[in-house]
Amino acid sequence: DGGITQSPKYLFRKEGQNVTLSCEQNLNHDAMYWYRQDPGQGLRLIYYSQIVNDFQKGDIAEGYSVSREKKESFPLTVTSAQKNPTAFYLCASSPGQGMTEQFFGPGTRLTVL
Amino acid sequence: GEDVEQSLFLSVREGDSSVINCTYTDSSSTYLYWYKQEPGAGLQLLTYIFSNMDMKQDQRLTVLLNKKDKHLSLRIADTQTGDSAIYFCAESMGGYNKLIFGAGTRLAVHP
Numbered sequence: 001d002g003g004i005t006q007s008p009k010y011l012f013r014k015e016g017q018n019v020t021l022s023c024e025q026n027l028n029h030d031a032m033y034w035y036r037q038d039p040g041q042g043l044r045l046i047y048y049s050q051i052v053n054d055f056q057k058g059d060i061a062e063g064y065s066v067s068r069e070k071k072e073s074f075p076l077t078v079t080s081a082q083k084n085p086t087a088f089y090l091c092a093s094s095p096g097q098g099m100t101e102q103f104f105g106p107g108t109r110l111t112v113l
Numbered sequence: 114g115e116d117v118e119q120s121l122f123l124s125v126r127e128g129d130s131s132v133i134n135c136t137y138t139d140s141s142s143t144y145l146y147w148y149k150q151e152p153g154a155g156l157q158l159l160t161y162i163f164s165n166m167d168m169k170q171d172q173r174l175t176v177l178l179n180k181k182d183k184h185l186s187l188r189i190a191d192t193q194t195g196d197s198a199i200y201f202c203a204e205s206m207g208g209y210n211k212l213i214f215g216a217g218t219r220l221a222v223h224p
Contacts, residue, residue: 004155031210042201042216043156050210090155100144100205102212104155 003027004105006091011110013078013085021076021108023091029103030096032074036060037088037107046089049074050096078110086112117204117215124221131189133218135202138183142204145178146212147187150199159187159200189220197222 004025013019023032031050035043045058049068063082068074074093078085088109092102117137125131137145143164148156162169162176162185169176175188185202199219203212 006155033211043214045211048211092156094210096210100210100212101146101158101161103158104148106155107153109153 004091004093004103006089006105006108009106009108011108013110013112015112016080018077018079019110021078021089021091021110023074023076023105025072025074025093025103025105027093027095027103028071029093030071031094032068033092033094033102034058034064034066034074034076035090035092037090043090046076085110117202117213119200119202119215119218121216122219122221124223125192127192127194127222127224129192131187131192131196131220131222133187133189133200133202133220135185135187135215136183137185137202137204137213139204139206139213140180140183142206144205145176145185146203146205147174147176148201148203148214150201150217152198156201192220192222194222194224196220 007022033048034046044060046064047066049055052071065077090107091105094102119135146161147159149159150156160171173190177186199217201214201217203214
């Protein structure tokens with residue numbers, strides 16, 4: 001089955017630790033995205049990548065880092081520099097090349113203790 | 114700058130129609146989307162409309178687009194309890210492979 005997977009579904013982190021969230025897609029999509037969702041709010045774009053080995057900052061990139069070494073993978077690292085990391089993180093992918101619809105993974109809920 | 118606005122909450126009776134409204138700002142948007150999010154889950158693409166259309170129907174869903182007023186609506190006919198969710202509208206940013214999302218409308222369906 002084609003789709004987007006995110007792991008883990010729930011993640012707990014101690015303050016001051018870095019943590020990496022996984023996102024994998026087997027849709028052969030060029031573009032991938034990371035969003036943050038806080039309770040009762042919409043989605044805010046953290047980083048996006050339109051092609052392998054290239055990525056751009058979104059609206060709230062501070063305290064986060066990404067890599068795009070393979071087309072199917074776009075991991076997000078939440079660093080200790082992120083002041084308020086507790087949130088629901090959503091990964092999405094898009095075919096690219098003018099096709100803008102995005103398809104989402106199930107999300108990872110990160111809680112900082 | 115770009116901005117997408119939605120009302121935050123809508124309550125309807127089971128069997129009635131629901132209408133969720135959205136306004137957007139980027140007149141160069143090529144596509145506009147509606148997504149559904151159930152609790153604790155990712156977003157599910159419901160439907161989309163191309164900017165040169167003014168209506169699209171897909172089973173119980175009807176999308177209306179008023180490009181002059183930059184107004185988009187989603188009508189759900191015969192609303193069921195399973196339609197209870199948060200609905201997001203999104204516009205594609207002209208020239209970029211990015212979407213701008215509204216804050217979401219929480220739809221509550223009651224008996």
